[in-house]
Amino acid sequence: MKILITGGAGFIGSNFIFYMREQRPDDELLCLDKLTYAGNLATLESVMDKPGFRFIHADIADREAVYHIFEQEKPEIAVNFAAESHVDRSIENPSVFLQTNVMGTQVLLDACRKYGIKRYHQVSTDEVYGDLPLDRPDLFFTEATPLHTSSPYSASKASADLLCSAYHRTYGLPITISRCSNNYGPYQFPEKLIPLMIANALADKPLPVYGAGMNVRDWLYVEDHCAAIDLILQNGKCGEVYNIGGHNEMRNIDIVKTILAILGKTERLITYVADRKGHDMRYAIDPAFIHKELGWLPATKFEDGIRRTVQWYLDNRSWWENIVNGEYQTYYERMYANR
Numbered sequence: 001m002k003i004l005i006t007g008g009a010g011f012i013g014s015n016f017i018f019y020m021r022e023q024r025p026d027d028e029l030l031c032l033d034k035l036t037y038a039g040n041l042a043t044l045e046s047v048m049d050k051p052g053f054r055f056i057h058a059d060i061a062d063r064e065a066v067y068h069i070f071e072q073e074k075p076e077i078a079v080n081f082a083a084e085s086h087v088d089r090s091i092e093n094p095s096v097f098l099q100t101n102v103m104g105t106q107v108l109l110d111a112c113r114k115y116g117i118k119r120y121h122q123v124s125t126d127e128v129y130g131d132l133p134l135d136r137p138d139l140f141f142t143e144a145t146p147l148h149t150s151s152p153y154s155a156s157k158a159s160a161d162l163l164c165s166a167y168h169r170t171y172g173l174p175i176t177i178s179r180c181s182n183n184y185g186p187y188q189f190p191e192k193l194i195p196l197m198i199a200n201a202l203a204d205k206p207l208p209v210y211g212a213g214m215n216v217r218d219w220l221y222v223e224d225h226c227a228a229i230d231l232i233l234q235n236g237k238c239g240e241v242y243n244i245g246g247h248n249e250m251r252n253i254d255i256v257k258t259i260l261a262i263l264g265k266t267e268r269l270i271t272y273v274a275d276r277k278g279h280d281m282r283y284a285i286d287p288a289f290i291h292k293e294l295g296w297l298p299a300t301k302f303e304d305g306i307r308r309t310v311q312w313y314l315d316n317r318s319w320w321e322n323i324v325n326g327e328y329q330t331y332y333e334r335m336y337a338n339r
């Protein structure tokens with residue numbers, strides 16, 4: 001199979017490339033990425049010159065470039081990871097989120113219609129369902145939960161999902177959508193909770209916890225997400241939405257304390273800062289459908305995954321120190337200086 005993977009220089013896309021090269025070495029992988037601040041070619045260093053892999057520098061919202069790629073390469077499957085993915089940045093500046101996440105998705109869908117595709121898979125998020133209250137632990141997001149978004153990021157992802165479903169129903173495009181909970185693991189950009197806290201703790205810098213740190217996220221090791229997408233590509237039904245999550249709900253403050261404990265650092269580094277605007281309280285996925293239909297179950301326990309992740313950041317300091325010491329520093333100061 002020839003698979004086009006958009007956003008493959010980012011966190012989950014790159015892990016998916018590594019996963020597929022292991023599991024399906026005969027597939028030909030084409031990675032299309034704009035290399036925004038979140039895309040990093042250093043991540044793909046180990047595969048860059050290998051047979052069966054090719055990198056193409058392009059923007060999914062650039063219709064001419066995308067059509068040219070489809071015409072030349074004729075991918076059989078497209079998996080769209082490319083997105084602006086950070087909620088805080090979407091609150092600062094929503095425009096690029098609409099441009100990439102909505103218009104970019106439309107360009108990819110149009111290219112699939114024009115040049116043909118066996119499957120288009122949209123990598124979406126549990127954030128499209130909005131949030132759940134803390135005092136109702138019996139409630140979970142199912143595929144039937146109405147879309148009810150909070151941030152410009154989640155609104156853009158929900159819009160893209162609706163476009164995908166519309167292209168399936170109206171034009172019969174063979175589409176699947178997955179909505180996953182929070183991922184963690186190697187190569188995650190250090191603006192996100194877990195790598196940010198690891199990097200700050202290692203530098204003995206304050207650990208900025210939003211609000212009271214009581215918000216709950218449902219954490220999944222990135223490789224388990226990749227395995228679920230692979231299963232959907234193999235056996236998923238067109239037109240279907242699959243929720244992905246491992247019933248691993250944790251409060252932010254407990255995540256931060258776990259990281260400090262693994263690193264042997266003091267909890268005095270924890271600093272409570274102003275809350276995120278519109279901050280979602282709790283995410284919790286019900287993964288019963290993907291388990292029943294496709295047999296998917298997460299393989300990695302959080303206790304193992306978080307230790308492996310912390311160790312990866314210890315072993316790969318140059319990867320994230322280059323980011324933290326570069327242009328990202330300006331963002332960090334703007335976001336956290338007066339919080």
Ligand code: NAD
Nearest residue numbers: 007009010011012034035036038039059060082083085183
């Ligand atoms: P990321 O920010 O780490 O990576 C995004 C990648 O997309 C980068 O390589 C970037 O250069 C590329 N990109 C951005 N705009 C582009 C454009 N216009 N054209 C081409 N490439 C572009 O994101 P991530 O955390 O790896 O998330 C990947 C996908 O998974 C996103 O669609 C996100 O919404 C979804 N998702 C993420 C999580 C999570 O916890 N991180 C959970 C569920 C779903």
Ligand code: DAU
Nearest residue numbers: 085086087125126127181182191192193208209210215252
């Ligand atoms: O649920 C899936 C989503 O998970 C994905 O769709 C998004 O792309 C991904 O970024 C992630 O969104 P979150 O907003 O949940 O992730 P983030 O790592 O930004 O924050 C996790 C929680 O930690 C959230 O409640 C906010 C809090 N937080 C975050 C940062 C960066 C802090 O308390 N302090 C921080 O400095």
